[in-house]
Amino acid sequence: MRRTRVVVATLLLAVMASLPLFAQKKEKLYYVPKFTGFIFFELAGQGAKKACDELGVDMVTLGTTQNDVEGYVQILQNLVPQKPQIMVTTSSDANAPVPVLKKMKAAGATIVTFDSPVGKGGQDLYVNMAPYRVQAIAELESALYNNPKGGKVIWLAPSPNITLFNKVKEEIDNLVKTVPKYKVFQFVDTLYMADDPDKAYSVTTSAMEAHPDLAGFISSSGMSNPASNKAIQDTGRTGKVYSTGMALPSTMETFLRDGVNKQFALWSPYWFGYMSAWLAINIHRGDLKVQDGKVVDVPNVGKRKMYMTPDEVMYTDLNMMLFFRKGHETWENAIAMPPELIQ
Amino acid sequence: MAGQRFRELLGAYSWESVILVFNVVAVVVATLLSPLYLNAFQILYSLQQSMGIASILAIGFMMIILVGEIDLSLPALVAVGTVSFARLSVMGLPFGLSLLIVFAITTLAGLLNGYLIVTFSLPSMAVTLGMMGVYRAVALWIGGYEGFGVDAFQPSYIYVGDTLLAGFLPVSFLVLVFLFALAWLLVHKTVYGRLLYATGNNRKATFLTGHSIKSIIVSTYGIGGLMAGVGAMVYIGQYQSARADNVASILLFVVACIALGGFSLAGGKGRVIGLILSILLLGTIQNGMGLANIPGPVQTLVIGLILIASIVVPAGIGAVGAAVSRAKNIAEKYSASSK
Structure with missing residues (x-):
């Protein structure tokens, strides 16, 4: 009886001791471009990193080595068990990643797409380069x-x-x-x-x-x-x-x-990545609501409007041509x- | 006695044993790489999602490889299947009827490949490379430029590829298990299976025993086409997308599964169990590295190295075996001459 209590107490202590480790964990932003190694997505990644640094978020970059839709979706599938919270991504197929992106969103992820949007329900917001x-x-x-x-x-x-x-x-x-x-x-x-x-x-x-x-x-x-x-x-x-x-x-x-x-x-890929990451982090933290017609003041970029398109995807524009x-x-x-x- | 039996098994299944050991190593490494890996549900889901369609195609590919031929057009046929499913769904056809139509289309297309190859004695590599372009064009013609998204599909169409029974068991996994069981029976337990190996090993001898080499070869292409249709059925559920460029880059991966599974591109060699083990191995490696967020280039490198190892290791085992027996011979000769 006594031994059990000692064991239980030790376990509780161990759990409590490890709690701060979890609490101190920084938020993580997953940056998943269509594929890696292409200068455009590298520059966008650098911009995203700047937003992450400013807002105190860790960034993880993932991607296939070639433009391969199924490979890209597989990367997302491997992310699902990690329960990603913030993601900035772009796909060359608007439909194929939607089932798995929906799954992530159901688990609480905020997803901002840029460069090309995915189908409805796959993202919280799409950042368009320009109308x-x-x-x-x-x-x-x-x-x-x-x-x-x-x-x-x-x-x-x-x-x-x-x-x-x-x-x-x-x-x-x-x-x-x-x-x-x-x-x-x-x-x-x-x-x-x-x-x-x-x-x-x-x-x-x-x-x-x-x-x-x-x-x-x-x-x-x-x-x-x-x-x-x-x-x-x-x-x-x-x-x-x-x-x-x-x-x-x-x-x-x-x-x-x-x-x-x-x-x-x-358009500037650097500010493209920056704006996408900045929006994703702020939406996830609840500091910004995604709403049709709402105007957001994005640092370094300017005031931009969110608008709903007929295919039910919420857009906003980088518009730095x-x-x-x-x-x-x-x-x-x-x-x-x-x-x-x-x- | 048991040791003797074990050694016999090991001898007969030497390559499969090597892959099995690789599998164990891969599971251990994946567990060390990511704490999220070792979870039966996670593994089942991930393997099915990443390997399901490739596995189905690999079954068809295996039949064709066994007789010493190849079909590069199978992925293009999957695309013909996906856009056909989407088109028929939009037209309002019930899923069962579409299933028959699509399977018939892809099977006939496969048979056509085989027919062209045997009738005109053409190299299968060239014919199917050409047909790959033809089928992609057909897919583009059926699916149009934009292709189809989730809205195109009636719920029954995406059931197989999208449903998890009891919340964890993918229906497509059951389909895959069924297909592997069927393939195993067909290849290892029937006369037809024996004929596949015979054709792959020695066409002349098989012909002289009174069998039609041509119809055997054509039949394997038919099975390949049918598997492309099944792959398309899973694809539309899993990705809810149907476009002419679906599974555009799966071919090399399927070939990798086949090569790693112990099949010879010359035909007549390899077993279903080897294919299953190689698929499990490649799936585990991708899953483990993916969960550990290892960058894409490193993942590609690792898979490439394993494929090279799959060639070097058996060659190495063969070389060592030959050296040992040579040494034995010399030793015997020496001891004989010294007597």
């Missing part, structure tokens, strides 16, 4: 800056089923139809390069053979633009054909210098897109 229309304008403006005559252009996308690319293309089609200065563009084809630079290089090379009068390529893909610019340079078409849209400045520096490209655009030109090649000296262009 699709603003992205479309940034890309068309960059194309006009490269060649004011517009001309025959080809749209490049990674694969046919990525929401972001399809929505931006829809807006581009609208703008070309309705805004006089964009009527100079004539889209002759859409080509897919699977987020693979080698494929982008060969696809754009053959497209230039197939369309001798081609004026340029436009794409929202930061992966394809350096490859298509290289293809233009290698085939001696500098000044004749352009390739623009969205791209990472570090990958385009030489093309700006050599005059292959005169202007391209991008930058133009890169010769002499303005870096994040620091890039030109902010003039607000009057947005109409």
Whole structure:
């Protein structure tokens, strides 16, 4: 009897002694990009880290080495038993991760997606880079800056089923139809390069053979633009054909210098990651309510509105669009897109 | 006596024993890596989620590999299956009817692969590589650019891949156990199974015993196609997504399961138990590393190293065995000549 009591007391003491260990545990933010090792997601991760540091949260980065949806979902599945509380993530399939994300949310996780949203119920909030229309304008403006005559252009996308690319293309089609200065563009084809630079290089090379009068390529893909610019340079078409849209400045520096490209655009991945993590942490702590029409003041970014879309996903926009030109090649000296262009 | 029997078993199942030891090591390491690992429910759920579809495809792949052929188009056929299920669900067909239709489509597509290969004596690698593109295109044609999300599926369609019986037992796991039992019976307990090995080992001899090599080979492709259909059924429940690029990168993993399971790409070698053990091993490793939040590149590296080990270890065992017997021979000769 006495021995039992001693054992019970010891156990209780041990439990009590270990309690502070749990109590002192910092909150953890899981950052799970589509895949790792790509500069865009690395920069977004650095931004997320900044928000974590400011708000006193530990950050764990997880991801597959290649763009593989099932591999990505498997990482999430392995997270479920760890009961993640705060997560910032992005998937290349809007549907496949939803069942497991719902499971995490049921266990109390706050999930903020960025770069591309998942289906309804999979996230608390989606941080959009900019309204699709603003992205479309940034890309068309960059194309006009490269060649004011517009001309025959080809749209490049990674694969046919990525929401972001399809929505931006829809807006581009609208703008070309309705805004006089964009009527100079004539889209002759859409080509897919699977987020693979080698494929982008060969696809754009053959497209230039197939369309001798081609004026340029436009794409929202930061992966394809350096490859298509290289293809233009290698085939001696500098000044004749352009390739623009969205791209990472570090990958385009030489093309700006050599005059292959005169202007391209991008939102800042760093502040993208920062804003997503900042929102996720504050929502999780209860300091911020997700609500249709509510305006949030995000440090370093500014005031942004939350809004519900028809597919029942709550959006907010980063909306920090930058133009890169010769002499303005870096994040620091890039030109902010003039607000009057947005109409 | 028991020792003798044990040694015989070990001799006959030497590769399976090696994989079994690997499995034990993997479980121990996973337990040390993460306190969350050693939990029967966690293990069951995780293995089923990460390995279920690959296992089903591996069963089909195994049949084809046993006769010395290959089918690279199976993952593309899964995509044909998922988008077909989604399309039929949207059209309002009951699940049972869709099941028959989809299984028929994928089985026929598999049979078509086999038919092309045997009729025109074409290399299966080339034919199925081509058909992979064809089936992806068909999937794109059926599913459209956007594919389908959860809203496309009637509840009965996602039952198998999504339901946990009593809150912990995945229905798809029961399907998998049933399929493995069936595969084991078929491969190891029937004349058909013997013929698979015979075809893989020596086609001429099998032919001379009066069997149609062509129909045996075509039948394995039919089974492969059927398994792709079953895989699609599980996929739509598990991911509630149907797109032309579903399971785009599963092929190498399935081949890894097969190679690690002791099958020879030349055919006629390997056992169902080896396949099960290799799937368990790869699943345990991924689960353990995933729970420990080990970064993706390291995980890929570890899996790669294990695959290399799966080639080096048996080769090493063979080399050591040969050296030992050579030494024995020399020793015998020496002792004989010294007498």
